[in-house]
Amino acid sequence: MANEKKLFRETRVYPIIFMLIITAIFIGILATFYQFSFAKVQKYRKTQLKKMVMGVFEIPTQNIENDFPRYITIRKMEDLIYYEYRQDSILMGYCFPISGSGLWGTIHALLAVTRDFGKIINIEIVDQNETPGLGGRITESWFKDQFKGKILIDDNILNNFMLISENEIAKDNEIKQITGATASSKALVDMIYEDVKKYNLKLRADL
Amino acid sequence: MKKKEIFITSAFTQNSVWRQILGICSALAVTNLMLNSLVMGLGVIFTLALSGFTISLIREYIPKRIRMMVQTLIIASYVIIVDLFLKTFYPEISKSLGPYVGLIITNCIIMGRAEAFAGKNSPVDSVIDGIGAGMGYTLVLLIIASVRELFGFGSLFGIPILGDWWTKWSIMVMAPSAFFMLAILIWIINTPRQKRG
Numbered sequence: 001m002a003n004e005k006k007l008f009r010e011t012r013v014y015p016i017i018f019m020l021i022i023t024a025i026f027i028g029i030l031a032t033f034y035q036f037s038f039a040k041v042q043k044y045r046k047t048q049l050k051k052m053v054m055g056v057f058e059i060p061t062q063n064i065e066n067d068f069p070r071y072i073t074i075r076k077m078e079d080l081i082y083y084e085y086r087q088d089s090i091l092m093g094y095c096f097p098i099s100g101s102g103l104w105g106t107i108h109a110l111l112a113v114t115r116d117f118g119k120i121i122n123i124e125i126v127d128q129n130e131t132p133g134l135g136g137r138i139t140e141s142w143f144k145d146q147f148k149g150k151i152l153i154d155d156n157i158l159n160n161f162m163l164i165s166e167n168e169i170a171k172d173n174e175i176k177q178i179t180g181a182t183a184s185s186k187a188l189v190d191m192i193y194e195d196v197k198k199y200n201l202k203l204r205a206d207l
Numbered sequence: 208m209k210k211k212e213i214f215i216t217s218a219f220t221q222n223s224v225w226r227q228i229l230g231i232c233s234a235l236a237v238t239n240l241m242l243n244s245l246v247m248g249l250g251v252i253f254t255l256a257l258s259g260f261t262i263s264l265i266r267e268y269i270p271k272r273i274r275m276m277v278q279t280l281i282i283a284s285y286v287i288i289v290d291l292f293l294k295t296f297y298p299e300i301s302k303s304l305g306p307y308v309g310l311i312i313t314n315c316i317i318m319g320r321a322e323a324f325a326g327k328n329s330p331v332d333s334v335i336d337g338i339g340a341g342m343g344y345t346l347v348l349l350i351i352a353s354v355r356e357l358f359g360f361g362s363l364f365g366i367p368i369l370g371d372w373w374t375k376w377s378i379m380v381m382a383p384s385a386f387f388m389l390a391i392l393i394w395i396i397n398t399p400r401q402k403r404g
Binding site: 009015037133134 | 268269
């Protein structure tokens, strides 16, 4: 018996059969783990997104699951999923994902604008891989807060923000850039410009 | 070899990072924060221990010619389990570690231990060896991270230590400083040995 087994292990098919069996076993284990975690991960992602959309419109909330559908309508247009913010059924503004290439990778953000695209309500960084401590500071609130209330489209002309250094005083169309992270600061300003240009005529309510 | 001896050998005397210069890519990548380093270290300990155990358990049956494939498959499976675990229970940490958890698969220490130890020794010894090597690796990560986080962010484990007067050293946050720190660490640890020898 032992002899027979040894013979089989020396055959050419043995490695193939061995590999097939072990692959099947481990895929089985992983599939079980994945099944278990999938629902939880999805739920977490959804709640995170909801929190972010609510946060970007600055809607105070105690219960995200109740409040989200009350204020926010999820819309879809072609590939774009965007959000409408209504207060007492009056359309207040839009929120849509914007993205652009940063220094190390794509920066994803959510931009909230008024219904006529006249002003930026707020911006929130969803995902970025900029240098921690330098470009990574685009997630810091002093930097993001600069965009609040900035005029975006005035008289049908799309505003392109100018970057100035951190210790100057910013005028209406100026944004203080992060010292040592010009590329990351510029990336954010550029992606706002490019994506607003792309979406504003499609989404605007007053047209 | 005694169990204690196995542990000390793989954790200190033959430490994968400062003696064998393995696994340094990840040692460089995640060490700007203590917490990330700790989680990364725990992930590596888990993967090393369990992949060592599994490979050792079936070492008699693994065909020699395809043993690398089998090892990679087993290691990858455990790494994916770590990744899923973090994604499910610690999504914040998972996000801040980014792709590096998945890249534990390519950590040479794990393959190295599988080849050098688990393929030749009993399952229990392999677990001890894995934990030892993993802890040795984690130790290096934490030493480098403590310096980088302290100088780069003025904090340790996210708790502010140095206060506002401290000018943060941006270089400590970026990858190059990890090279300096690792080189200094290896230098300090290996100098007395060379003098003795």
